[in-house]
Amino acid sequence: MKFNWLMVLPLVLTLGFFGVAATQLMNNQDDQRQGVDTDSLPSTREGNPAPPLDLGPLAQFEELSDEDLRGNGLIILNFWASWCPPCRAEHPTLTALAEAGNPLFGINYRDQPSQALSFLSDLGNPYDRIGADPEARNGRDWGVVAMPETFFINDEGIVVLHFRGPIVQRSLRNQVIPALAEAGYELxxxxE
Known part of the structure; x- marks a missing residue:
């Protein structure tokens, strides 16, 4: 009987796959022991200029433009949507930050204008200006992968922090404020 490699190929591929997976798992565990955060997705935007905006207005609100992202001190740019439960959870914290004097701009992401307006009617509008990104073109340019995502941008239009997830009091206190302080900024x- 002649040896047929095609019969062994599935076994070799399966063993190879599990070998690569085991190696990745061990490397991930080594990174965790050394204090590397393996759960967060790195941002390609941090330390780089904010991408240009190509937004339409959201209903009657004043439109957000590239000029808004420069020369206003440290600004907060928040991608949000009415269909996003974490966006609802972070809304009180963003409102408090805006009321404290931080410039806050919003990009309504892949949303129906009527739903977005209902969200703002229910919870209040903390945004200085709002743009609409119904087809996610801007979201792709900014590297947005899930709602909500927030960018902190300095006077020169450089992204100093990209935060994925809801900014609630705990994440503000334990993650956002320390990361901004490390970059030399404060909100x-x-x-209280």
């Missing part, structure tokens, strides 16, 4: 915080 105006609401009085």
């Amino acid at each position: 105006q915080l609401p009085e």
Whole structure:
């Protein structure tokens, strides 16, 4: 009987796959032991200029433009949607940051205008300006992968922090404020 490699090929490929997976798992565990955050997705935007905006207005709100991202001190740019439960959860924190004097701009992402307006009617509008990104063209340019995502941009239009997930009090205190401080920036915080 002649040896047929095609019969062994599935076994070799399966063993190879599990070998690569085991190696990745061990490397991931080594990174965790050394304090490397293996759960977060790195941002290609941090340290780089903010991409240009190509947005339409959201209903009657004043349109957001590239000029808004420069010369206003440290600004907060928040991608949000009415269909996003974490966006609802972070809304009170963003409102408090805006009320404390931080410039806050919003990009409504892949949303129906009527739904977005209902969201703002229910929860209030903390945004200085809002743009609409119904087809996610801007989201792709900015590297947005899930809602909500927030970018902190300095006077020169450089992204100093890209935060994925809802900014609630805990993440603000434990992640956002320390990361901004490490980059040499601080937010105006609401009085407690």
